[in-house]
Amino acid sequence: MLAAIGLPPAAVAATTAPAAGLSLELNALQPSETGCRVTFLATNSLGKPLDKAAFEVALFNAAGGIERLVTLDFKALPAGKTKVLQFDLAKTPCDGLSRVLINDVATCTGTGVEAGECLASLTTSNKSTIQFGL
Numbered sequence: 846m847l848a849a850i851g852l853p854p855a856a857v858a859a860t861t862a863p864a865a866g867l868s869l870e871l872n873a874l875q876p877s878e879t880g881c882r883v884t885f886l887a888t889n890s891l892g893k894p895l896d897k898a899a900f901e902v903a904l905f906n907a908a909g910g911i912e913r914l915v916t917l918d919f920k921a922l923p924a925g926k927t928k929v930l931q932f933d934l935a936k937t938p939c940d941g942l943s944r945v946l947i948n949d950v951a952t953c954t955g956t957g958v959e960a961g962e963c964l965a966s967l968t969t970s971n972k973s974t975i976q977f978g979l
Contacts, residue, residue: 865890866966867922869900869947871977872929874939881939885930889922891958891966898922898963899952904937905944905976912937916951944976 870886889895898919906912917932953963971977 864968865892866968867891867895867898867953867963868968868970870970871945871973871975874942874973874975876939877933879933879935880937881934881942883932883934883945885917885919885932886927887919887922887930888927889924891962892924893955893957894924895922895953895955895958895963897952897954898950900947901949901951903944903946903948904934904942905946907941907943909943912941914948918952942975946977947979 868888868890870888871883872886873884875882875884887898889898898921899916900919901914901916903914904912915934917930919928919930922928947967947969950964950967967979969978
């Protein structure tokens, strides 16, 4: 069947297998009672569970200046699992944000997790209306 559509088996495997690593998606921003609720999807494809993961995030205002740095605690991320996480950014209106930048990995621990592995394997994607990335 693979030959019928013109793709060698290796090409099909490459398109269907998730890349090893850690991925964060900025999925949504919604106004909340205290400011802005930010929703992320975190997928751990490292092949090992993370006991704790936290990311230092830079928030940029509408003019493009850095508003502040915050550390978001994603807690435990099981291997092979996608997890939805929401954070309320107090005193930060959603329409006042222009960009969210993953500045650093504050914590990334788990059995067999090497120093720097989470940052080196981190990828980002975005479904929101503002900029997001590394």
